[in-house]
Amino acid sequence: MSAAPSTVSAPFATALIQLGRARSDIVVLSADLAKYTDVQPFAEAFPDRFIEVGMSEQNMMGVAGGLAKSGFLPIAVTYGVFASRRSFDQVAMALATGASRGIVVGFLPGIVTPFRATHQATDDLALMRMIPRMVVIDPADATELAAALKAGVADDRPVYLRGQRGAVPRLFAEDDANFRIGQARVLESAGEFGVIATGIATQWALEALAELKARGRTAALLHVPTLKPLDPAVPIAFCQRYPRVTTIENHSTLGGLATVISEMVATNGLRTSVQALGVPDRWAPGGSIDYIRQALGLDPRGLADSIAA
Numbered sequence: 559m560s561a562a563p564s565t566v567s568a569p570f571a572t573a574l575i576q577l578g579r580a581r582s583d584i585v586v587l588s589a590d591l592a593k594y595t596d597v598q599p600f601a602e603a604f605p606d607r608f609i610e611v612g613m614s615e616q617n618m619m620g621v622a623g624g625l626a627k628s629g630f631l632p633i634a635v636t637y638g639v640f641a642s643r644r645s646f647d648q649v650a651m652a653l654a655t656g657a658s659r660g661i662v663v664g665f666l667p668g669i670v671t672p673f674r675a676t677h678q679a680t681d682d683l684a685l686m687r688m689i690p691r692m693v694v695i696d697p698a699d700a701t702e703l704a705a706a707l708k709a710g711v712a713d714d715r716p717v718y719l720r721g722q723r724g725a726v727p728r729l730f731a732e733d734d735a736n737f738r739i740g741q742a743r744v745l746e747s748a749g750e751f752g753v754i755a756t757g758i759a760t761q762w763a764l765e766a767l768a769e770l771k772a773r774g775r776t777a778a779l780l781h782v783p784t785l786k787p788l789d790p791a792v793p794i795a796f797c798q799r800y801p802r803v804t805t806i807e808n809h810s811t812l813g814g815l816a817t818v819i820s821e822m823v824a825t826n827g828l829r830t831s832v833q834a835l836g837v838p839d840r841w842a843p844g845g846s847i848d849y850i851r852q853a854l855g856l857d858p859r860g861l862a863d864s865i866a867a
Contacts, residue, residue: 563699563727563728563729563761564727564728565700565725565726565727565728566700566701566725566726566727566728567724567725567726568596568599568723568724568726569700569701569703569704569722569726570595570596570663570703570704570707570721570722570723570726571596571597571598571599571600572704573703573704573707573708574586574596574597574599574600574633574707575599575600575603576708577707577708577711578600578603578604578607581631581711582607583629583630583631584607584630584631584633584711585607585608585609585625585630585631585632585633586600586601586604586607586608586609586632586633586634586635587608587609587610587611587618587621587622587625587632587633587634587635588601588608588609588610588611588618588635588636589611589612589613589614589615589618589636589640590610590611590612590613591635591636591637591665592608592610592635594665594723595635595636595637595663595665595721595723596665596721596723596724597635609621615636615640615641615644615645616644616645616647616648617648618634618636618645619634619641619645619648619649619652619653619662620648620652622634622652622653622660622662623648623651623652623653623658623660624652625660626653626658626659626660627656627657627658631659631660631661631711632653632660632661633660633661633663633711634653634660634661634662634663635662635663635665635721636663636664636665637664637665637666637671637677637679638664638665638666638667638668638679638682638720638721639664639666639676639677639678639679639682640664641662641663641664641679641682641718642664642679642681642682642685642686642718643679643681643682643685646685649662649686649689649716649718650689653716654689654690654691654692654716658716659713659714659715659716659717660716660717661707661710661711661716661717661718661719662686662716662717662718662719663707663719663720663721664679664682664718664719664720664721665720665721665722665723666678666679666723667679667682667696667720667721667722667757667758667808667809668680668757668758668807668808668809668837669808669837669842669847669850669851669854670758670808670847672844672845672846672847673844674841674842674843674844675841675842678837678841678842679720680809680810680837680842681809681810681812681813682718682720682809683696683718683720683785683807683809683813683814683815684809684810684812684813684814684817685813686718686786687785687786687813687814687818689716691715691716692715692716692717692718692786693710693713693715693716693717693718693739693784693786693787694717694718694784694785694786695710695717695718695719695720695739695783695784695785696720696756696757696783696784696785696807696808696809696815697719697720697722697757697783698729698730698756698757698758698760698761698781698783699722699726699727699728699729699730699760699761700722700726700727700728701728701729701730701731701732701734701737702730702734702737702783703719703721703722703726705734705737706719706737706739706783707719709737709738709739710739713739720757722758727758727761729760729761729764737783739784739787740784740787740788740789741784741789741792742780742781742782742783742784742788742789742792742793742796743780743781743783743792744778744779744780744781744792744796745760745764745779745780745781746767746777746778746779747778748776748778749767749776749777749778749779750775750776750777751770751775751776751777751778751800751804751865751866752777752778752780752796752797752799752800752802752803752804753766753767753777753778753779753780753803753804753805753806753865754779754780754781754782754793754796754797754803754804754805754806754815754819755779755780755781755782755805755806755807755815756781756782756783756785756806756807756808756809756814756815757783757807757808757809758808759806759807759808759809759815759836759856760779760781760806762806762808762851762856762858762861763779763806763861764779765858765861766806766858766861766862766865767779768858769858769859769861769862770862770865770866773862773866775862775866777865778796778799780792780793780796782815782818782819785814785815785818786818788818788822790822790825790826793819793822794822794826794828797819797822797823797828797830798828798830800830801829801830801831802830802831802832802833803819803830803831803832803833804832804833804834804835804864804865805819805832805833805834805835805836806835806836806856806861807835807836808836808837809836809837810836810837810838810839811834811835811836811837811838811839812839814836815836816832816834816836819832820832820834833864833865835855835856835861835864836854836856837854838854842854
């Protein structure tokens, strides 16, 4: 893991083109957002395997389902809120049933958009977790985003993957080979507090750990990039060490990471309590990411205060 994260330009586009060269069955679909979801380079490299459906996300998922059932591997790309909330029935019925599989990639996850509820995908992980066999991945950085896309292509189940566009921070080394679907990884092994995070919230957790360190406090950190399926061994061992763990996510505290960890704690009879930090049970405000984080107590100081409380 890098000490000071650098950034990588359009890692999703790079990984997508590499996969397009390796597999002739990959077809990428966009709903009028190719430029804004780093899909345009694929469209230019493989115009015969790119489908622009226009502003009709539900139709895009239906087309993707038809392609999947015809022997192709569709990768349907749009904003997360349109991929999940708007197109939930089509993803479930057209793409995730029968002898088919495909990948749905949702950009602008959680509160990273300056717009309010219309564009904030704060419930996408919860929705996608409910679809049978659906793999749900929330990568932390550029390295994991590329690795998760490649792993999703190699898997035999439908996949929902959160995307990050433009200049994406790199926390893990470019040649990092630790990503596995279903595997959590310990980033900080020791500390007086236990913290569990997913997606870009793992970046927020690292900022909170630095704030705690400045106060003379310490925390261990578990990163959970795959919310479903998730091998319970590492999370359970981590939770057993603490009377309370704090989950941090760029998502509603209902149905996402906090729920996954709470289910594991309850199912395995642990005495650990779970403090859930993320978007509470209300609509998040609009504005810059820094403003929204501060308003929700997800900035470094707010997170550190909650972890140490």
